[in-house]
Amino acid sequence: AEVERAYLAGELDLIYVAPERLSNTQTRALLARGTLSVIAIDEAHCVSQWGHDFRPDYLALGDLGEAFPGVPRVALTATATRETHEEITERLHLDTARHFVASFDRPNIQYRIEAKNDARKQLLQFIRSLPDRSAGIVYALSRKSVEQTATFLAGQGIDAVPYHAGLPAETRMAHQSRFLREDGVVVVATIAFGMGIDKPDVRFVAHVDLPKSVEGYYQETGRAGRDGEPSIAWMAYGLGDVVQQRRMIQQGGGDRTLQMRQNQHLDAMLALCETVSCRRQNLLGYFGQQSEPCGNCDTCLEPPKTWDGLVAAQKLMSTIVRLERERGQSFGAGHLIDILRGKENDRVRRFGHDKLATYGIGEDLSDQDWRSVIRQLLASGLLAPQGEYNTLGVTPVSAGVLRGETPVPLRQDALGRKSRPSVRKTSTADTLAEEDRGLFERLREWRAGQAREQGVPAYIVFGDATLRALAEHRPSTLGELSSVSGVGQKKLDAYGEQVLDLVREG
The missing domain is CATH 1.10.150.80 (HRDC domain)
Structure with a gap:
């Protein structure tokens, strides 16, 4: 009531309203009784139905020009591709508006993505490689993962607290307050945490699960280093992430067009993870900005080697095809690797897979090597998860590989060695x-x-x-x-x- 009185009396410099509340007729009626000098629509990418963070109530903001004639409007976002930019213009009815596009580059952020082995231990190793009392945000996909990761870090002496929508409001508020006001606090969170968090000295943002899109990744990593000081965006990414994200899209219930768009978002994210060139070039190129190699990402500092994965891919695909055609069976990555490496375990013997022609033909690669191969084939669309059990199947483009016509260059990042973060210990x-x-x-x-x-x-x-x-x-x-x-x-x-x-x- 006090805020409403102050607004009507013209005493407020700024009034903040969530789009969901603005859909309320009482809120609109209240605003109409006072005087607005300008309407600013923040996080405007949320208007895009095919974007990474769609919120239905943003669509209703298109009629603000009619509801408040003569009041200037401005729409702002940090993450808009050309398509999203055009959609913002159309849906918010800003056809005659001037457009201002600044650089997407954050040169003080160092981008690092490594193959996932044991994500929590890798995260701990990464945090310990940083200067003491470095504040940071760790993003995980599920509430359970958030709590387990926070508990693990706290048990290892890191001042870590969880944050997700399932926690009591007072707990979320207390953890957010500690993060904002104290040095060296690490928040482990779902993506519910971050919008509107203005802490300039966040020294790192880490992901232990793969983001759904490049836009989401850019939005989340952009919370690091807002003071311009050296900061790091770190991520551990593995085979399970690819399978999980593909499954979520398949089971998401959207129509074919929506699933296609979600797969495009994921493909772009996987391309960023698997690139052998500069990550910053890839990231900026996604938003339509050309750049030179940055010299401040893992692929620039430690250029990955590539190797010819054609024969390995053929061995794997032949195993998948033989199981399907000869026996009507399909299996996940773990069992396929056991067959290729000639493992003698109960499951292999029970199914008689030790009699397959491809049994043991992949002994030259380790379990970890094979998981790297499968991860990259999934990322490039040469394999696809199938059914509710996430078994692996070939795709139409796999035929070219089996015939030896399609080249299969693969990163050597995980071959024969444990992936270790190599972070420059840089602080103020x-x-x-x-x-x-x-x-x-x-x-x-x-x-x-x-x-x-x-x-x-x-x-x-x-x-x-x-x-x-x-x-x-x-x-x-x-x-x-x-x-x-x-x-x-x-x-x-x-x-x-x-x-x-x-x-x-x-």
Whole structure:
């Protein structure tokens, strides 16, 4: 009631309304009684029915021009392909609007994707490779995975908390508040967490499950490094992710057009994972932006080798075809690998698969190697999951492989070795000279105390870039301090003498 009174009295600078609430006739009637100067539609990509984050109530925003004639409208998004851009224009009735497209590049983010072996242990190894007390977000697909991952990390000494829609509201609020206000907290979350989270010093975003689309991946990884400091987007991706996502599309209940669009989104995401060229080039190219190799992603820093996978693919596909045609059977990756590697176990013997002509012909590759082969064949559409049990089947384009006409270049990223993150330990402190790092850490500790005392996020006191400048330039007077970027008059009055004392002690 107080907000409504203030709005009608013209006392508010900004009124925030969710599209779902704006569909309410009472809300519309209230807004019509006051005066709006401009209508800003944020996260406008949600209007796209074929996009990665469609919300039906966004479609109703198209009539805001008629409901509030004469009020300027602006639509904003960080993740729009050319098609989504056009759909936003059409559905929000912005045909005569001017269009502004900035660069999609976030050069301070280092992109890393590695083959999944034991995702939680790999995640732990990655986090431990970072500077201490690095704040981050870990995304997982399910609520169960979120809670298990958070519990695992906490048990290993990482300050990790879970966040998903199934938790009590007070728990979600407490965990979000800790993440925003304290240094070094890691939130493990479903994609419900992130929209509207404005924490500039997130040092990493990690995915332990494959995102559904490049747009979703870009949106989520974009929550890292908003202060411009070095940050990392890390993901572990494996065969199970491909099978799971394909199954979710098949069982999603959408019509053929929707499933086709979802498969296109997934194909683009898989292409990013499997590329042997610069990941940033691939990512920016998806949004229609040309770029040179970045030198700051895993494929640039450690170019992957490729190998000719034609014979391996033929061995696998021949096994699948023989099982289907000769016996009317189909199996998942694990059992097919057992046949190819000539395993002598109960299941192989029970089905008589040790009598197949292809039994044991794949002994030259390890289990992990074969899983890499299958993952890449699924990603390229040369294999496809079938039925509710996710058995593997050939596709129409597999015939060219079996005839030896279709080349099968494969990444060598997982062959014969465990995949290990090779992350450059880069932080704000690492970019400082040795003699300045002690002062930087003391300033961080002081900032944390101020933030706790005031009940605000640490970056509200000072950002990391400002602390670095203080440690480097060591101002000795209020005049010198006022020239440091990020120190305005209010902060000079509030913290000036305390900061100068800390610098003198340093």
